[in-house]
Amino acid sequence: MKKFVIGMLVSNQAGVLTRISGMFSRRGFNIDSLTVGVTENPDLSRMTVTMTGSEYERDQMLKQLDKLFDVKEIKEIETSTAINRELAIVKVKANPADRLEVLTVANTFGAKVVDLSAETICFEKTGESNKLDSFVELLKPYGIVEMCRTGLVAIDRGSTTLKK
Amino acid sequence: MKLTGAQILIETLIEQGVDTIFGYPGGSVLDIYDELYKNADRINHVISAHEQGAAHAAEGYARASGRLGVVLATSGPGATNLVTGIADANLDSTPLLAITGNVGTSVLGTDGFQEVDIVGVTYPIVKHSYQVKNVAKLADTIREAMQIAQSGRPGPVLIDIPKDVQLASTEFENKEKISLFDNPPYDKALIDRAVEMIAESKRPFIYCGGGAAKERCCHDIMAFAEKIDAPIGTSMMGLASIPASFKNGLGMCGMHGHYASTAAMYESDLIIAMGVRFSDRATGDKAKFSLDKKIIHIDIDPAEISKNISVNLGITGDLKEVLCAINEKTVESKKPEWMAKIDEFRKYEEENTYISPNKLTPYDIIDAVNAIKDEYSPVSTDVGQHQLWTSQRNKVHHSKTFITSGGLGTMGFGMGAAIGAAVATGRTSILYTGDGSFGMNLNELATAVSQNLPLVVVLFNNGVLGNVRQWQTMFYGERYSQTTLNRKTDFVKLAEAFGAKGFRADDKDSLDKALKEAFASKSPCVVECIIDKDEMVLPMIPPGKSIDSLLMRFR
Numbered sequence: 001m002k003k004f005v006i007g008m009l010v011s012n013q014a015g016v017l018t019r020i021s022g023m024f025s026r027r028g029f030n031i032d033s034l035t036v037g038v039t040e041n042p043d044l045s046r047m048t049v050t051m052t053g054s055e056y057e058r059d060q061m062l063k064q065l066d067k068l069f070d071v072k073e074i075k076e077i078e079t080s081t082a083i084n085r086e087l088a089i090v091k092v093k094a095n096p097a098d099r100l101e102v103l104t105v106a107n108t109f110g111a112k113v114v115d116l117s118a119e120t121i122c123f124e125k126t127g128e129s130n131k132l133d134s135f136v137e138l139l140k141p142y143g144i145v146e147m148c149r150t151g152l153v154a155i156d157r158g159s160t161t162l163k164k
Numbered sequence: 165m166k167l168t169g170a171q172i173l174i175e176t177l178i179e180q181g182v183d184t185i186f187g188y189p190g191g192s193v194l195d196i197y198d199e200l201y202k203n204a205d206r207i208n209h210v211i212s213a214h215e216q217g218a219a220h221a222a223e224g225y226a227r228a229s230g231r232l233g234v235v236l237a238t239s240g241p242g243a244t245n246l247v248t249g250i251a252d253a254n255l256d257s258t259p260l261l262a263i264t265g266n267v268g269t270s271v272l273g274t275d276g277f278q279e280v281d282i283v284g285v286t287y288p289i290v291k292h293s294y295q296v297k298n299v300a301k302l303a304d305t306i307r308e309a310m311q312i313a314q315s316g317r318p319g320p321v322l323i324d325i326p327k328d329v330q331l332a333s334t335e336f337e338n339k340e341k342i343s344l345f346d347n348p349p350y351d352k353a354l355i356d357r358a359v360e361m362i363a364e365s366k367r368p369f370i371y372c373g374g375g376a377a378k379e380r381c382c383h384d385i386m387a388f389a390e391k392i393d394a395p396i397g398t399s400m401m402g403l404a405s406i407p408a409s410f411k412n413g414l415g416m417c418g419m420h421g422h423y424a425s426t427a428a429m430y431e432s433d434l435i436i437a438m439g440v441r442f443s444d445r446a447t448g449d450k451a452k453f454s455l456d457k458k459i460i461h462i463d464i465d466p467a468e469i470s471k472n473i474s475v476n477l478g479i480t481g482d483l484k485e486v487l488c489a490i491n492e493k494t495v496e497s498k499k500p501e502w503m504a505k506i507d508e509f510r511k512y513e514e515e516n517t518y519i520s521p522n523k524l525t526p527y528d529i530i531d532a533v534n535a536i537k538d539e540y541s542p543v544s545t546d547v548g549q550h551q552l553w554t555s556q557r558n559k560v561h562h563s564k565t566f567i568t569s570g571g572l573g574t575m576g577f578g579m580g581a582a583i584g585a586a587v588a589t590g591r592t593s594i595l596y597t598g599d600g601s602f603g604m605n606l607n608e609l610a611t612a613v614s615q616n617l618p619l620v621v622v623l624f625n626n627g628v629l630g631n632v633r634q635w636q637t638m639f640y641g642e643r644y645s646q647t648t649l650n651r652k653t654d655f656v657k658l659a660e661a662f663g664a665k666g667f668r669a670d671d672k673d674s675l676d677k678a679l680k681e682a683f684a685s686k687s688p689c690v691v692e693c694i695i696d697k698d699e700m701v702l703p704m705i706p707p708g709k710s711i712d713s714l715l716m717r718f719r
Contacts, residue, residue, distance in 0.1 A: 014296075015283065022287045056470070062465035069312055107614040 003032070004058045005084070005154050005163050008047040008065065009039065009073040016070045020047070023068065029053065029061050033151030046162075048153045050129075073162045077154045087124065087150045088132045089114070093143035094121040102142050109135045110116060120145055165337070165483025169299045169330040170195035173263070174203050176306040179338050182234055184225065184587060186218040190238025191278060192265030195330040210587055210615060213607035215242050219249020220580025220605070221587070223258050228542045228593075229566045230379070232259045232314055234355030235435060239266045241277030243324075244285065250320045251289040256401060257374060261309055268328040269297055271685045283324050291319030301531045302541055307342050309333035315345035317375070317465040347464060349420065350481030350489070357477055358460050359493045362432060365458070366646035367502045368394040369432035371417070374401030374570065375439015375464060379563045382596035384487045385438070386410055391491065393499040397425035399440050400555050401570040408559040414506070418446035420701050423516070423713040423716065424509035430711045431505065437461045439483050442472040443571070444707075452710035462486050502680050518703075518717040522696045523671045526550070526624060529693050530557040532672070533594060533622060536679050542567060542585035543594045546601030549630040552701040554596045579621075583608060586617040592683060593618065598650065600623045609662040612688040620682045621690045623655060626697045634700050638718060648697075659690035670694040 010016050024031055030048040037048045051061065058076065066074050090111075094102045097158060099121070106113065106123050109131065115122035125135050129152055136147065156162075167175065171195055177185070188211060189197045200209050201431075212218035215237045226233030237246050243264040253260040255546050258377060267276040279306065283295045292312045296302050301324070309321040362368060368388055376398075389396050389412040397417035398405055406413050414425035435457060440446075447453040450473060459475040461468070464482055469478030479486050519525060530553060537543070539561035545551040545568040560566050567585055569577035578597045584592035602623055612619045624630075629647040657665030665685055668680035675693060682689035703715045 015287075018284070019287055026288045060467065060471060063469075067465070100381055 001052055002056060002058075003081055004051050004053070005077040005082070005152060005153060006051070006062065006065070007047045007075060007077045008049070009044045009072055009162055010047055011070040012038070012043055012045045012071065016045070018066055019070060020065065021065055027060065028063060029057060035151040037153075037155050042118060046118045048077075048151070050152050073164065075162055077156060079154065080135065080154050082154045084128050084152055085126055086129045086132055086152045087126045088136065088147060089124050090136060090139055090140050090147040091120050091122045091145040093119060093145055095119060098142050102139070105135075105138050111135060165335065166333045167336040168195065168333050169302050170199045172299070172334070172336050173209060173306065173330070174199045174300050175336060175338070176303045177234065178206055180209065180307065180310055180341055182232065183536075184210065185234040185236055186210045186212060186221040186225070186584065187236030188212055188215045188218055188238070188242060188532045190242045192239035192327050193236060193242075195327070196236065196265065199385035201673075210583070210611070212583075213610045214605065215245030216248055216576065217580040217583070217605055217608040218613060219250070219260075219262065220248045220574075220577050221584035221611075222260055222579075223249060223253050223256075224542075224544060224581030224584025226258050226260060226568055226584070227581070230564055231588075232261055232310060232362065233264070233584065234261045236263045237265075237607040238278065238383060239264060239282070240280045242278075243280050243282035245670035247285060247289070247475055249580070250322065252569055252577060253320040253570040254289045254291065256569065256593060257318050258320070259314040260320040260365070261313055262320060262322045263323065264324045265330065266295070266324050267508070269326045269397065272330070280317050284324065286322050289320070290322050293322040293324070295324040295326070296329055297326065298320065299329050299334045303336060303339075307339065311342050311344060316347060347482040347485075348466070348480055350479055350486050352489070354477060354479045355486070355489045355493065358479065358490050361458055361460060362392060362436070362490070362494055363497070364497065366656045367406060367431060367433045367505070368392055369397070369429050369435050370394045370396040371429065371435050371437040371440055372402035372440065373399045373440025374394060374629045375437075376405040377402050377563050378405075381484050381487065382406060382423070382563055384484060384491060386412070388487060388491050388494070390399035391494060391496050393497065393503055394436070395425075395428045396699060397421065397429050399443065399446050399570070400568060402440060402567040403555060404560045404563045407561050409561075411557065413527055414510075416555050419448065419705050419707070420556065420703070421446075422556060423703050423714070424506065424515040426703075426705070426711055426714065427509040427512075428506055433457050435459045437475070438487070439463055441468045444472075448705050449708055450708040450713075464585055480491060481715055516716045520699055522698065522699070524669065524675065524693060524695055526695060527551040527557050528672055529622060529624065529675060529695075530554055530596070532675050532679055534559045536683050537594060538591060540565060540589070541592050541594055542582070542589055543596065544568065544578050544582040544585055545595070546597040547573045547575045548598045548601055548701070549634065549701050550596045550598045550601075550624040552631070558596075566693075575601040578602075579605045579608035579612075582619055582621070583612055583615070583617060585641045586612070587615070591618065592620060592686065595619065597621060597623055598630060599651070599653070600629045604652075607657070609659065609664055609688060609690070611661040620679070620688040621688070623690055623692045624690050625655065626695045626699060627651070628697045630697070630699065631701070633697070636714055637698070637700075639706070655690055655692040659688075664688035664690055665690045668694070
């Protein structure tokens with residue numbers, strides 16, 4: 001079992017997400033995250049999917065997705081030669097006694113304070129997913145009130161693009 | 165020229181060469197039917213008894229003609245009744261265009277009368293689908309849908325058209341006939357590897373599926389087989405890839421295949437698979453299947469390569485092109501030892517084929533039809549024992565003359581399919597069915613009668629759901645749960661009630677007489693053939709097992 005990242009350009013149309021997510025469930029693929037957003041071309045959206053599975057599952061997923069008419073470009077993104085980013089917003093309990101300590105942790109990770117209340121602090125942290133994992137792990141003892149993560153986005157370094 | 169959506173639909177279909185569609189009218193397609201009425205001299209519409217029958221008829225039409233099948237239905241139940249046909253076309257890679265009406269766009273999503281999200285319902289079973297909300301996009305959507313349905317590995321495409329879009333007007337201009345998308349070019353380096361593997365093989369076996377059952381490939385497959393002394397086995401969908409008379413052909417292999425075909429497949433050291441997807445019905449135990457052998461897989465669909473069976477070499481591309489390239493570089497090699505082994509398998513099969521002692525056996529019936537049918541007559545089947553017996557025994561002469569529901573296994577497929585095949589070819593269309601399958605969609609007899617189609621329904625009546633019963637006999641301790649029908653249907657009277665002719669046969673003489681009359685009548689006929697309820701389809705490899713467990717007879 002390995003972690004794979006797949007990048008896709010898909011038609012910017014109603015129902016595309018349903019087609020793609022439906023394919024995952026129908027063929028029994030387990031995905032860890034899926035992000036979708038606009039691109040420089042209004043007709044296309046970009047999706048990044050992360051999955052854990054065997055090479056067989058990765059190959060099948062790539063081929064089955066490629067068959068969908070709405071999937072215009074698709075390839076596996078090698079994380080070692082790509083820029084991989086995820087964003088997390090974490091709301092942590094921070095009573096006056098803990099506050100300094102929590103801020104030190106955040107500072108070490110380069111997280112930004114985006115909200116502060118009498119009992120909580122909200123951090124915004126962007127980075128590679130494993131960095132976000134460690135950051136969240138270290139905040140847990142203080143009490144995470146709620147959090148959200150965007151899922152990974154990834155883009156190749158250099159002149160390489162998704163387009164063949 | 166300003167046209168309404170309904171007019172654009174009809175004009176675009178005609179522009180693209182569609183001359184026949186199957187369907188059933190209803191509230192949300194009234195405007196389209198109004199245009200069909202006005203254009204009755206330009207496009208033929210065949211009304212079915214039920215939308216499912218229309219969908220299967222469009223499939224049968226496509227498979228007998230090699231052209232696109234088109235089916236039209238209203239919203240809601242009309243649309244959902246198409247679902248089985250769409251799923252069937254998806255699994256058997258049949259080019260099908262399904263057009264549905266829907267409630268107006270302002271009502272969409274409000275659970276209006278006869279509203280169903282048919283695009284949502286069919287997501288997992290279409291090659292692609294559209295809901296057209298802007299009439300300006302309708303014509304190009306239809307053209308694109310036709311391209312998608314027929315290009316590469318064919319499949320079903322659905323277009324859902326809300327009622328107000330059918331009424332709205334826009335400028336329309338005729339365009340040229342669409343050309344299909346280019347097939348992906350095959351990797352030339354792989355051809356050399358294939359040629360090497362073929363040269364090294366002492367016992368090659370060619371395995372053809374539905375993707376190989378194309379008129380344009382037939383000659384190349386046979387030439388290749390002769391060149392390298394390879395026997396040919398097929399999947400059920402691939403039965404029409406070569407004529408039954410071809411000397412290297414061993415017939416269907418797998419669970420209920422011919423012994424010689426299955427044995428040769430297991431004994432081979434190289435399987436050259438063409439347009440086939442290694443279904444579990446064909447492979448059985450997958451580990452034993454690929455033991456001690458190499459596999460080359462040629463397919464138009466890259467996703468099929470190493471999906472069900474891990475192969476040594478996968479070549480994605482058009483079969484004819486790939487095969488011609490391989491053929492050109494392959495040196496002729498005779499393999500007398502391998503051919504002798506194949507003859508041994510054949511001899512064993514001949515000596516051990518089980519023939520029941522009953523006075524009218526399934527093989528008797530198919531042999532009698534083989535003797536009387538025209539070589540170009542399309543043969544359709546339903547699903548069950550009769551389908552397997554037909555797959556084993558029917559003599560195929562040409563591609564496009566064997567139409568069966570291979571992937572989905574749709575009981576009730578046959579009546580529609582045989583009607584579509586008759587409409588497409590104008591020839592006497594033969595349907596093999598069982599009393600179970602026939603019971604599912606026999607209402608389509610009405611369609612055959614109203615169209616006065618030359619259709620011979622060869623009905624195997626054993627009073628039971630024979631295929632399930634066979635499994636209950638073999639694997640469920642003869643507990644015949646819900647498979648003994650006790651229906652007491654008089655099929656001769658039933659045929660007559662529909663306005664068709666009915667015959668009953670319980671021995672070879674009465675069968676010959678009935679078939680003679682039925683084939684001469686050139687109109688819908690039902691020939692009921694009484695067979696024993698304990699007839700079995702043999703040989704059989706029990707599910708998930710290998711040739712070691714093959715049964716030539718049971719008890």
